[in-house]
Amino acid sequence: MILRDSVYRDELESMLKEVEQRAYHPYVQRYVRYPDINLFQLHFLFLFLHQTGISSALRRHYCISQMLIQLGLDSHDNVDNQKVSSDDSLKQRQLTILSGDHFSGHYYHYLAEHGEVELIHKWAGVVKTINEDKTRLYMEHDLLSQEDVLCLKRQIKRRIPESVLNWFDAPDLWYAILERFVCLSTHVEEGFPPDETFESNVERLKELIDRLGDRTLEGELTLWLDKIEQAYLVIEP
Template sequence: MNSNSIAEAAKPYTDYDMIRNHTELPDFPNFRTQLLYTFLHKSSTFIEQSELFALVVSLAQLGLDTHDLVSVTNERKEKAEARSRQLKVLAGDYFSSRFYHLLAQAGQVEMTRQMATAICEVNRLKMNLYTRMRQWKMTADDYMQYSVSIKTQLYLSFSRALEGMKPNSWDDMLNGYTRCEVLLDELRRIERDRDFRSGWAFWHLLQIGTKEERRQLQNEDTDPGKLRALLHKYNVKATLFQMLESQFKTLSDKIRQFDSEKLVAELYQIGEPFLRAISAPRALEEV
């Protein structure tokens, strides 16, 4: 099995018509999962568990990401909306239960403990993030750091297991790829009016905008056209592309420091969607 096959291995646990037909699911955490599999497969100690560990961490991440899609309020009473909300809760719980079950079957007690600890840390970080957002105490840099930390916690459970490789290589690669992933997600987000307010661009504009523009941003009833005009005025998309290009260059410099040509090639293959987005911005939706 190669790193691209982990998503296929997860399908028996995620592809259910009841879920797919009545609610949306988050994207599979491909970048981080492929990266984890690649590093575990290079470790003589964990090569036999590389597929299992990559699978279980992806299911645990899917569980957390699915719960994030549950609306905060239950104001919409339509039958379809209520069913969608309920299925997100149940699907998130189910994905999480599969991760526990698979590790228990394999007798991986210590890894179960580490993953459970990481999940607690993810929830703590999310609570801090939401609290700062509600109190308007968030900056764009804060948002980026929280986003990366939240996405990497489960995968950092393997830092000790991979510490025998090049010093700090796992943590550095995980952080670098995840920053690129967040930036790519934020570029897509600004094209969608419905979740613009929960992203990097919103907090960036809130920092650099005029007093009147900040007032507009804080008003939830502001016309989407005005918000889009602010994005254009401050060249937010161009700024995000520049950030992605800079981050990928930093990541590339670190990748080239590995001695194994095969590992370098595999790491570049994982990061190819980032390079494709930088090279052809118009093809962003295809990445």
């Protein structure tokens, strides 16, 4: 796991452990495969929030709540529309839906527990927007061009981190870095073959990271760029 190579390893792993303790249920895990935590999103937001200088406690609240929200959204994405053929399949579908609601409920409870009422309302607006984007992707998928579908998928992937950048009036550089990372990761996830666009995005991202002017940030973000490039190398042309 990349986070083990981070200089902030202890703090990041502490947050991951709290999410697991709060939200993972052994009974549900017997029937449902929980989605993976979006580690890049966690790391990216942690680095940005660390750079803003906010307290470690508040940084933790943002990072943990976004993990629970993303897990809830990803759990609901795992629900298929195929006809259920057995009791076990029905149970699996029901538990998958409930696990998504379960994660979402934990984000609300976690923030309420820490008195972060305003952040609850902010995240609720983000979740609503993401669900609207996903509904459009599902309903209009066959009517959209391939490029429009990709743009919408990238937009969905950026919603949570972009929202945090917006709330803190982040410099344009952070948005540019996020956009390049999302473009590169989508390229790999969609299984697109090697091309010049990928290579140019890699070079542009390296330039953007260097413009941060911070050796620690550069090293942390380069961990993910290296991972993406390695994944890209195994894609068959």
